[in-house]
Amino acid sequence: MKGVLEATKLSRRYGRFWALRDVDLELKAGEAVALLGANGAGKSTLLTTLATLARPTRGRIEIMGHDPGKGAARVRAHMGYVAHHTLLDDALSARENLAYYAALFGLDDIDRRVHQRLSEVGLERRAEDRVEGFSRGMRQRLSLARALLHDPSLLILDEPFTGLDAPGCRDLADRLREERAQGTSIILATHQLERVLPWCDRVVILHRGRKVEESPASTYDSIGWAGHLSEIAADHSTPEGVRT
Amino acid sequence: MKAFWGIVGAVLARDVRAEWRRKDIFTTIVMFGLLTVVVFVFSFDPSRHAREEVVPGTLWTAFFFAGILGLNRSAARDSQDDLVSGLITSPADRGALYFGKLLAHLVFMLVGEAVILPLVVVWFDLGARHLTPSFFALLALGTLGYLAVGTVFAVVGQKTRLREVMLPVLLLPVLTPLLLACVEGTTIVMTPDTMEGFGAWIKLLVGFDVIFLVTGFLLYGFVLED
Numbered sequence: 001m002k003g004v005l006e007a008t009k010l011s012r013r014y015g016r017f018w019a020l021r022d023v024d025l026e027l028k029a030g031e032a033v034a035l036l037g038a039n040g041a042g043k044s045t046l047l048t049t050l051a052t053l054a055r056p057t058r059g060r061i062e063i064m065g066h067d068p069g070k071g072a073a074r075v076r077a078h079m080g081y082v083a084h085h086t087l088l089d090d091a092l093s094a095r096e097n098l099a100y101y102a103a104l105f106g107l108d109d110i111d112r113r114v115h116q117r118l119s120e121v122g123l124e125r126r127a128e129d130r131v132e133g134f135s136r137g138m139r140q141r142l143s144l145a146r147a148l149l150h151d152p153s154l155l156i157l158d159e160p161f162t163g164l165d166a167p168g169c170r171d172l173a174d175r176l177r178e179e180r181a182q183g184t185s186i187i188l189a190t191h192q193l194e195r196v197l198p199w200c201d202r203v204v205i206l207h208r209g210r211k212v213e214e215s216p217a218s219t220y221d222s223i224g225w226a227g228h229l230s231e232i233a234a235d236h237s238t239p240e241g242v243r244t
Numbered sequence: 245m246k247a248f249w250g251i252v253g254a255v256l257a258r259d260v261r262a263e264w265r266r267k268d269i270f271t272t273i274v275m276f277g278l279l280t281v282v283v284f285v286f287s288f289d290p291s292r293h294a295r296e297e298v299v300p301g302t303l304w305t306a307f308f309f310a311g312i313l314g315l316n317r318s319a320a321r322d323s324q325d326d327l328v329s330g331l332i333t334s335p336a337d338r339g340a341l342y343f344g345k346l347l348a349h350l351v352f353m354l355v356g357e358a359v360i361l362p363l364v365v366v367w368f369d370l371g372a373r374h375l376t377p378s379f380f381a382l383l384a385l386g387t388l389g390y391l392a393v394g395t396v397f398a399v400v401g402q403k404t405r406l407r408e409v410m411l412p413v414l415l416l417p418v419l420t421p422l423l424l425a426c427v428e429g430t431t432i433v434m435t436p437d438t439m440e441g442f443g444a445w446i447k448l449l450v451g452f453d454v455i456f457l458v459t460g461f462l463l464y465g466f467v468l469e470d
Contacts, residue, residue, distance in 0.1 A: 051333055053469075073335035087330035091262040103254030104334035106247045130265075146330075 003062075004029050004154050004185040005050065010059035012045050019045040021209045022059070025187075029153070032176075032186040034196045034217065037206035043189035044084075046206065047158045050187065051081040064153055077105065080147030082157040086139045087146065090132040094123050094142050097131060098149055105150040117145040121175065137168030144175060148184075155179060157188035161195055169195055193220065207232055251336045255344025259318070260351055269317045273356030277310035278363060285367045299368050300430035304386070304423065306360055307353075311390060312415065314352055316408050318345075319398035328399075331468060338465025342395065346460070349391045357387065370434075378442060379433045385449040386426040392456040393418050399467050425449045 005027035012020040020042045027033055035043045048054045050061065052068045052075060061068055068075045081087075088097045098114040107113055118124045121141040131139060140160065147155060157176075161169045169192065177199040180186050190196055193203070197217050205213040212232055220228070263269050284302040322328050331341055364370065394415055401411035416423075429445035432438065 053329055053332055073337075076333055076335040079333070081329075081333045083326060083329060085326035085329070087326055087333075089258065089262055089327060090325065091265045092258065096258075096261065100254055100258045101330065101334065103250055104331070104336040106250065106335070 003027070004031075004064060005187070006060075006062045007050065008060045010046070010049060010061065011057050012042075012049055012054060013057040018209050020049065020056075023206070023209075023211045025204065025211070027154070027185050027187055029185055030180065030183045031202070032180045032188075032196070032200045033202045033204055034193060034200045035187065035189040035204050035206060036191075036193060037189075040208075041206040042209040043206055044158055045209070047156050047187070047189055048083075051079065051083075051156045052076060053081075077150065078153045080150070080152035080155045082140075082143050082147045082155070082160050084158055084162065086131075086143040088131050088139065088142060091130060093128050093130050094118060094134075094145075095127040097142065098146060101146050102149055107150055113149060117149055118142075120148075121145045122171075136163040137165065137171075140164060140168065140172060141175075144172065148179065153185060155184050155186045155188075157186065157190075159189055159191070161190060161192045173199075205232055248337055248340045251340035252344045252347065255341055256347045256351075259345070259348035262321070263348075263352060266321075268321075269314045269352050270355060272317050273310045273314040273352060274359045276313050277306040277356060277360040280306040280309060281360060281363050281367070290368050295368055295370070295374070296431045296434040299364065299370070299374075299434050300427040302368075303361075303364055303430060304426050306364075307357060307387070308390065308416075308419070308423065309412075310356060310360070311353055311387075311394060312412050314356065315349065315391075315394045315398040316401065316411050318349060318352070319402040319411075320407070323402050328402075328468065338468060339461045341468070342460050342464035345464075346391055346395045346457075349395055350388065353387050353391060357383065373436075374434055376433065378439065378446075379430070381446065382426065382429045382433065382449070385446065385453055386422060386429075389422045389449060389453040389456060390419060392453060392460050393422075396460045396464055396467055399464075421448060422452050425452070 003026060005025065007023060007025040010020060010023045010025070011018065023046060035046065037043050045054070049056050050063070052072050055069070063075045064078045066074045092100065095114055095118065098117060099110055102110040102113055115124065118127050121144060123138060123142055123145070126134070126138065131142065134142065144160070160172055164172060173195045176186060180199055188196065197220055200217040203215055203217050203220055204211055281302055284298065284305070288298045290298065365375065397411055397414045400414060401407055404410045425445040425448045429442060429449070432440070432442045432445070
């Protein structure tokens with residue numbers, strides 16, 4: 001399989017605090033990886049760095065064969081990003097928001113693409129409604145439609161299930177599973193591993209900015225992952241403790 | 245080139261459409277501008293002071309400080325729901341984003357000025373002799389230069405802890421030559437029977453605008469991403 005993402009010795013420092021230290025990560029076409037870790041483990045820092053929102057202090061990233069430091073626009077054209085915030089303008093309608101992002105990505109046939117993505121996330125009947133009237137679940141679905149608008153090869157999602165009720169989580173997980181089945185590579189941070197384990201290939205655990213474990217997702221089906229996470233935190237109570 | 249202007253148009257259309265629905269930037273500019281004019285009218289009795297002494301200061305103080313609030317509001321709106329990250333993670337040309345934002349700010353500011361100016365005209369009894377093409381050229385060049393710098397610094401200000409305070413602190417020192425040219429040029433327009441020296445101030449404004457439009461175009465991406 002072709003490599004979509006390759007991060008080598010990725011580190012990010014804020015002042016004197018290392019939020020990310022020497023993280024290696026590889027993602028092949030059509031693969032899905034879940035990032036797991038306690039709050040402050042470095043998941044969001046890793047994802048914002050991969051999403052080109054922050055520059056790594058050290059290390060190298062290659063996405064679709066391009067170095068974001070040298071050709072960020074080429075990288076961004078292949079990447080979709082769903083963040084804590086929706087990145088949507090509340091004063092605009094669902095359709096207007098997507099049309100705006102389609103123009104930023106320089107896409108052709110904007111009306112058709114927007115209509116198609118809105119249909120896929122079940123918002124075609126609310127296309128002309130302003131986002132300010134949307135529930136958290138609807139906003140999240142629209143945010144996913146925004147991220148998928150340009151058919152990205154890589155989808156980066158930071159806590160996509162936050163604030164969603166059970167049906168909302170299920171719908172979003174199903175949508176992501178479909179995207180993965182269509183060949184989109186996915187990397188996501190979540191505290192709700194049970195939502196993604198059925199369709200993720202690997203699970204990467206971060207602790208205090210370091211990658212402490214990387215295993216096939218099937219491993220976590222048979223063990224209690226929440227307990228396992230606590231064990232890891234205890235094992236790596238010193239910053240130097242890294243299991244390989 | 246078509247893609248470049250497509251992005252400019254998309255950013256401009258989004259900002260104007262959102263403002264048309266919210267009206268918060270427009271309200272901020274107009275309310276603050278009108279209040280400033282009213283304070284000046286009560287401080288300097290128009291019947292006892294020559295126009296050339298009062299009008300330039302009143303006009304440009306109102307426009308500049310109202311503009312600062314408007315720019316801050318615009319940048320704060322982009323920070324809300326992290327719309328800035330939406331811009332950064334897109335492959336859109338940063339120069340096009342800059343011109344889109346600049347044009348949107350220009351629309352907000354010109355509409356605000358169109359409301360504030362008639363009040364100044366009425367209170368200071370300005371006539372056709374004052375509201376000449378030279379005056380409007382000065383107004384347009386001054387506003388454009390102001391926003392060429394302000395559009396960049398509004399993003400910088402939002403990234404600091406002090407936010408609203410930081411924009412005027414950064415902006416006003418850089419704008420000193422522009423402010424000087426605007427006030428002096430307006431003084432000449434308001435002074436009866438002479439236009440001596442007006443051309444030099446217009447040249448300064450054109451030079452300022454060109455330098456900061458090019459600088460903003462080149463730097464906006466770095467400012468946005470860092």
